[in-house]
Amino acid sequence: MSARSLLTIDDLGSSGIMRVLDLADHMAEVNRRPNPKVPALRGKTVCNVFFEDSTRTRLSFETAAKRLSADTMTFAASQSSINKGESLRDTIETIAAMGVDAFVVRHKSSGAPQLIAGWTQASVINAGDGWHAHPTQALLDAYTVRTALSRTGGFDGLRMAIVGDVKHSRVARSTVQAFRMLGAHVTVVAPRTLLPPDVGDRFADAVTDRLDDLIGDVDVLYLLRMQHERMHEALVPSLREYTTRFGLTPRRAAMLGPQTLVMHPGPMNRGVEIAVDPAELPGAVITQQVTNGIAVRMAVLFDLLGSGGPIAPTTDAATDVTTEGPTE
Amino acid sequence: MSLLITGGRIIDRDGERIGDVRVVDAHVAEVGPALEPGDDDRVIDAAGLVVSPGFVDLHVHLREPGREEAETIETGSRAAALGGYTAVVAMPNTDPTQDSVEVVDFVRRQGERAGLCEVLPSGSITVGRAGETLTPFAELAGAGVTLFTDDGNGVQDPLLMRRALEYADGLGITLAQHCEVERLTAGAVMHEGDCCSRLGLPGWPAIAEELMLHRDIELVRLTGVPMHFLHLSTARSVELVRRAKADGLSITAEATPHHFSLTDERLASYDAIYKVNPPLRTAHDIAAIRAGLADGTIDAIATDHAPHVAEAKEQPLDQAPPGMLGLETALGVSLAHLDMPLAEVIAAMSWKPASIAGVADRHGRPIAVGEPANLAVFDPDVEWEVIPARLASKSRNTPYVGVALRGRVVHTIFNGHAVVVDGIAGR
Incomplete structure (x- = not known):
């Protein structure tokens, strides 16, 4: 069984989320330096194992690990022994035998990171599994709202709408859960076909298919990616109709409150879920989400692998252990 | 080749009674209280156990x-x-x-x-x-x-x-x-x-x-x-x-x-x-x-x-x-x-x-003289847990590890042969 891992937001709980977001503030400060690199994880080895292509998330984790001076390895299934019939377990155990402190795992199958955590002593960080969970996305989303709206104390009273293909979305599952843990009121906006079966109180605070009814009243409008293949499964009749009912059109953009944040996990389908230029939306924080992803992933890596000492000495000399570091 | 199963609770479609069952070759030869073991009888003590059709x-x-x-x-x-x-x-x-x-x-x-x-x-x-x-x-x-x-x-x-x-x-x-x-x-x-x-x-x-x-x-x-x-x-x-x-x-x-x-x-x-x-x-x-x-x-x-x-x-x-x-x-x-x-x-x-299954002529029969000897003898009350390594199946994919089960087969008689005796299979 693994050391501490981050498989779902449940592994952190609300206090753990706050701890990581506080750490992310320090990491963001590091990232603003002319030389954004600290020795906090020197000697640690982080292996990115990506069984599903995701350039963005992989680059984000790689950058985060390097800024903490960890050594990184990357394993991409497309160029790997998986194609030679090696099992997932054998792959993980082989890499683990090379000496790995953390696996960052992306897999198309829900639950794969949880299985991997059962096979290795290393920490496992879920970088997205199937439709299940994407906890670092949820953390970077929370961090983005917290910094944009100066909400360091939590999200009590914050109103969020998350719009689109919730059924197939690991981002929705983790982000909704994290925001609710921090006190936000989350409404899921989608047609029945794009909702999980039995979506209920355990999943969200409210469910509707009428975006216009609440778009003027939310603090955060979170748009999910609408995948083209859904059209072939009779989940929505056409992308045009989807945009008409659920897209951020110019008409709907005009209904947004002046402070309302517009978020998207990327990559965007312009003209589908977002039919306006985000650059012209004063509340769009989509680029900040990407930037914050580095700091948040640094925070997660440090939280799981760090010594408990200070994060960010400005010189290599400052390696003394103090009590300022994070504790459980 | 004969077996004498003694003292069991016999349960079949005709009801329940305590008694002994003698099996000779592939059939039930005798059922009754206190049957005398013959010289060639292999005696199986079924006291406290249920004897039922297999x-x-x-x-x-x-x-x-x-x-x-x-x-x-x-x-x-x-x-x-x-x-x-x-x-x-x-x-x-x-x-x-x-x-x-x-x-x-x-x-x-x-x-x-x-x-x-x-x-x-x-x-x-x-x-x-x-x-x-x-x-x-x-x-x-x-x-x-x-x-x-x-x-x-x-x-x-x-x-x-x-x-x-x-x-x-x-x-x-x-x-x-x-x-x-x-x-x-x-x-x-x-x-x-x-x-x-x-x-x-x-x-x-x-x-x-x-x-x-x-x-x-x-x-x-x-x-x-x-x-x-x-x-x-x-x-x-x-x-x-x-x-x-x-x-x-x-x-x-x-x-x-x-x-x-x-x-x-x-x-x-x-x-x-x-x-x-x-x-x-x-x-x-x-x-x-x-x-x-x-x-x-x-x-x-x-x-x-x-x-x-x-x-x-x-x-x-x-x-x-x-x-x-x-x-x-x-x-x-x-x-x-x-x-x-x-x-x-x-x-x-x-x-x-x-x-x-269309085999009611030879399985699930009453335990009576002349019937085919296909029988299960089991303890209906014993609590036990599965140990996967001890399963006879070639695979180990049981979902019951760590789950308390109640009732376990002790002996199985197939076609007159004791194919399981004291929880061990073989013939």
Whole structure:
């Protein structure tokens, strides 16, 4: 069984989320330096194992690990022994035998990171599994709202709408859960076909298919990616109709409150879920989400692998252990 | 060759009494109180144990031919004998499929070679279980096949199913359906409900079972040809069968121990041990299946024993094959989880399935002079836990590790031979 891992937001709980977001503030400060690199994880080895292509998330984790001076390895299934019939377990155990402190795992199958955590002593960080969970996305989303709206104390009273293909979305599952843990009121906006079966109180605070009814009243409008293949499964009749009912059109953009944040996990389908230029939306924080992803992933890596000492000495000399570091 | 089974609670379709049973060669020679052991009698002390007709499992996957790394007819027969079974119906999803006389003869002969229980090969309804062309029912019936099914898949095409029923009429065979409308279960790995929503797993909706069950009940109503329904898993399915029986339709149904003992919450572990088809469902469904067994709506307990090698189950849920072991734990799970008189549990494991399998002339018989000696001797009260390494099955995919079971087979008599003695199989 693994050391501490981050498989779902449940592994952190609300206090753990706050701890990581506080750490992310320090990491963001590091990232603003002319030389954004600290020795906090020197000697640690982080292996990115990506069984599903995701350039963005992989680059984000790689950058985060390097800024903490960890050594990184990357394993991409497309160029790997998986194609030679090696099992997932054998792959993980082989890499683990090379000496790995953390696996960052992306897999198309829900639950794969949880299985991997059962096979290795290393920490496992879920970088997205199937439709299940994407906890670092949820953390970077929370961090983005917290910094944009100066909400360091939590999200009590914050109103969020998350719009689109919730059924197939690991981002929705983790982000909704994290925001609710921090006190936000989350409404899921989608047609029945794009909702999980039995979506209920355990999943969200409210469910509707009428975006216009609440778009003027939310603090955060979170748009999910609408995948083209859904059209072939009779989940929505056409992308045009989807945009008409659920897209951020110019008409709907005009209904947004002046402070309302517009978020998207990327990559965007312009003209589908977002039919306006985000650059012209004063509340769009989509680029900040990407930037914050580095700091948040640094925070997660440090939280799981760090010594408990200070994060960010400005010189290599400052390696003394103090009590300022994070504790459980 | 003779055995004397002394002091047991004899339970069969005629009731219960305490007594001794003498078996000579393949038959029951004498039943009564305080029989004198003869010089050649091997004495089996059954004091405190139940002596019942051997069990009949309508639904096992023995994997031979084709997947001998997971199970063979010999290892599966051993597991069956240890579970108290004297007859098992081998499902046809072998490689090659049991759709020809050659393959079913092979399976039957392998069963005879193992000699631990009677292996009854089923036949597939369609060639290669491809859902397109009927297998030669009459030829296969001539080779002794009584039960036909495409198990693993339902027969999707309603025209083909109607024709199959009509053609089967009068051949003395029974068609058995795996109820699953596949268009509703593409990619599904677990029960569709609250739990799959949270786990981010594609759901297998109850309606996919119930729609096909309803269709086939109506085809039975139309054709008047009997049908058997495999491994019912939902509350609504139980109700559909209950109503159809009330209408007088000649249908029978089975349920598995896992569908009346384990819920879909088990999948939260993402452990593919718990992946099975149809999937584990909710506490509500479990209660309905137990009630269906108790009131006779569901005729038989069948295991759907489905061995898989460890590597196959050490995969993410969407990649792992469905299925779990059942033969060695069925009695223990049934007695731990069913609130039914013991005689009714035995009925659901013995003479009722014997009748559905068409072997009521030699299995599930009363324990009386002249009857074939196919018997299970078990302790109905002992609590125990499964130790996977000690299973006779070649595979280890039991979902009952760490679960308290009640009731365990001690001896099994097959065709007059003590094939299991003191929980150890062999002959």
